[in-house]
Amino acid sequence: MSGRHGLWAACLLALSAAAAAQAPTDGTTAPPAASAPVPAAETPIEVVPASAAAADAQAVAAIVGAFHADLRDNWRQGVLDLLAPDVAIFEQGFTESSRDAYADGHLDGDLAFAQATKYDVVHRESYASGDTAWVITQARTTGSFADQKVDIDNTETMILKRREGHWQIVHIHWSAHPHDS
Numbered sequence: 001m002s003g004r005h006g007l008w009a010a011c012l013l014a015l016s017a018a019a020a021a022q023a024p025t026d027g028t029t030a031p032p033a034a035s036a037p038v039p040a041a042e043t044p045i046e047v048v049p050a051s052a053a054a055a056d057a058q059a060v061a062a063i064v065g066a067f068h069a070d071l072r073d074n075w076r077q078g079v080l081d082l083l084a085p086d087v088a089i090f091e092q093g094f095t096e097s098s099r100d101a102y103a104d105g106h107l108d109g110d111l112a113f114a115q116a117t118k119y120d121v122v123h124r125e126s127y128a129s130g131d132t133a134w135v136i137t138q139a140r141t142t143g144s145f146a147d148q149k150v151d152i153d154n155t156e157t158m159i160l161k162r163r164e165g166h167w168q169i170v171h172i173h174w175s176a177h178p179h180d181s
Contacts, residue, residue, distance in 0.1 A: 056128030056167075060160045063167055064126070064135045067158075071114035079107065084161065084168035091174040117143035117150050131162040140179060152176040 063082060070078035080103055089096040096102040119141050126135040137156040144150055159171040 053128050056133055056162075057126040060128060060133040060135055060158075060167055061124060061126035063160065063169070064124070064137065064158050067169065068114070068119055071110055072119065074111050074115055076103075076107065076111060079111070082169050084163070084170045087168075087170055087172065089172045089174075091172075092176070113145050116145045117141050119154075122153075133160045133162075133167065134158065135160070141176070142179075151179040153179050 067079060067082050070082070080099055083099045083102065085099050087096075087099050087102065089102055091106075096105050119139055121137060121139050123138040124135065127133060135156075135158045137154070137158075139154040139156065141150055141152050141154055154174065154176045157171070157173045158169050160167045161170045162168075
């Protein structure tokens with residue numbers, strides 16, 4: 001399954017299959033399961049109207065798009081403004097554990113790379129629940145950088161938190177591999 005609703009469809013299919021497996025085949029009503037009762041969640045689940053969650057999901061997808069545009073446009077401050085001070089960035093097995101560490105570490109390399117290459121989103125999905133949101137992206141990057149041809153498939157996960165009414169990126173996980181022709 002693919003597309004924006006692929007994850008939800010997979011969950012519904014799994015729930016339907018589980019329900020069907022427990023349903024009696026003789027037309028009677030199934031007795032309650034004999035398993036132990038499920039304890040109430042320790043943390044209450046916040047119910048967010050679907051329209052608010054959808055608007056938040058669109059907003060965070062736009063922030064992720066702005067992050068990549070700022071990289072491409074060599075706007076260092078724009079990139080940093082979208083990151084929370086405590087952001088954790090995982091890339092190819094390496095970790096930057098704060099916005100300052102990223103600024104002092106490989107941000108300049110990421111800016112140069114983004115300017116020299118073309119980043120095309122192949123697929124992006126965004127979700128929001130309360131003050132937490134996540135955006136998953138599959139992309140392809142092509143071009144040349146440091147005298148090397150670049151043709152890679154990227155995967156990216158960004159987690160955002162709403163703090164003081166503003167969305168900030170609190171986690172980025174990037175990985176890539178050579179594009180399979």
